[in-house]
Amino acid sequence: MLAVSQIDHLKVAFCSCSFEQHEAPGSRSFFTEIIASISDIKFSMDGRHILSRDYMTLKLWDVNMDSGPVATFQVHEYLRPKLCDLYENDSIFDKFECCQSGDGLRVATGSYR
Numbered sequence: 001m002l003a004v005s006q007i008d009h010l011k012v013a014f015c016s017c018s019f020e021q022h023e024a025p026g027s028r029s030f031f032t033e034i035i036a037s038i039s040d041i042k043f044s045m046d047g048r049h050i051l052s053r054d055y056m057t058l059k060l061w062d063v064n065m066d067s068g069p070v071a072t073f074q075v076h077e078y079l080r081p082k083l084c085d086l087y088e089n090d091s092i093f094d095k096f097e098c099c100q101s102g103d104g105l106r107v108a109t110g111s112y113r
Helices: 032-036 077-088
Strands: 002-007 010-015 040-043 049-053 057-062 071-074 098-100 107-109
Touching: 040 098, 049 098, 057 107
Parallel strands: none
Antiparallel strands: 002 010, 040 049, 049 057, 057 071, 098 107
8 A cells, every 4th residue: 555645845655565575384493583584674766676684685675566575685594504503692683784786786785704
């Protein structure tokens, strides 16, 4: 649903959309909700795309397509077998930011070295 409000010659659009990616049945674990929690989100300059970062992935969403992300970039997939260790030392709760270039052609995020 899209609602438009006009305040002093400024039009502001409010969107109440739900963007979520459903997981395969049987793939849930103790860590599923922790690693799927969004740590950062950015809107593209043109307002058409949303870039989101959770613990394991960076996802690019098109606001006109709520069926799933248009691109998913694996960031920490190599850490999946170590989720128990990361939970024990609280590293699994680390938050990483994301950003998108002004032209929308490049994305960046943080990681471990």
